[in-house]
Ligand SMILES: C[C@](O)(CO)[C@H](O)COP(=O)(O)OP(=O)(O)OC[C@H]1O[C@@H](n2ccc(N)nc2=O)[C@H](O)[C@@H]1O
């Protein structure tokens with residue numbers, strides 16, 4: 001069995017520029033991976049089938065699974081006759097804004113590249129990833145990047161200033177399509193993406209905190225007021241800066257002072273079941 005890590009991502013910035021004729025939105029966002037990860041196991045099978053086995057009953061076990069789609073894509077493109085059993089040990093909450101499904105697909109692409117000896121580069125795997133979902137290309141590389149286009153054009157950035165990251169996931173799932181669908185672009189307060197890049201390049205923690213921004217908050221906050229409440233609580237308990245990740249509902253807080261992390265964690269656990277303390281990974285994913 002070949003094991004591959006599939007880390008979650010958070011969006012340090014998420015800006016939408018305009019709606020495109022293909023119904024996607026042109027975005028500009030800075031993403032980074034954190035050390036909350038699913039574990040993907042890949043085992044070759046002689047019958048040519050793709051099978052999904054998961055520890056989580058909410059993970060689809062058929063074509064709807066992004067990891068299945070990744071395996072099918074490589075199998076069809078490169079005429080692979082053998083099959084694969086994909087085991088998904090789920091740690092990343094589902095429909096949370098943390099790109100769990102996208103990262104599973106990306107890890108499957110990286111792992112099958114090894115298992116099926118395809119010798120594809122990360123760039124080639126990322127190109128395949130974009131056919132599965134907008135976040136999959138970024139997840140193939142991991143690390144930190146500026147993503148443009150519909151999210152599939154990736155420009156690598158250095159690791160952000162180190163800090164603790166608290167993730168709090170309210171007990172609701174959010175549909176990314178619904179959130180983009182509800183977005184009113186006129187009058188949006190856009191995050192300063194350039195300033196965030198400067199903060200990262202100069203390892204400036206305070207400027208990174210000041211530059212966080214996500215235009216999708218406007219939509220998700222209206223749909224789910226509990227997300228606003230969690231954001232306020234995280235501020236109140238002492239996080240340096242707080243933002244919703246992706247289309248939500250997960251909220252993350254940046255905390256520089258280690259002594260403060262457990263205080264915020266314990267405070268949040270009082271009214272939110274799913275709270276995680278993680279670090280940004282900084283580094284890009286190994287090929288597999
Ligand atoms: C919110 C983010 O997670 C931020 O990283 C991404 O922008 C969404 O990435 P994703 O979940 O991989 O999205 P996809 O699976 O490609 O698309 C789901 C749906 O979201 C909407 N969508 C997605 C990406 C984009 N740039 N514009 C969109 O309008 C579309 O309605 C699309 O049908």
Ligand SMILES: Nc1ncnc2c1ncn2[C@@H]1O[C@H](COP(=O)(O)OP(=O)(O)OP(=O)(O)O)[C@@H](O)[C@H]1O
Nearest residue numbers: 065066094095096097098099100101104135176246
């Ligand atoms: N491997 C997978 N793990 C989890 N969900 C999956 C997977 N494959 C497909 N899905 C489907 O994808 C949907 C979105 O789940 P996912 O956890 O990827 O959302 P997300 O973290 O909000 O993604 P993003 O941040 O990329 O928008 C779920 O409703 C689920 O049915």
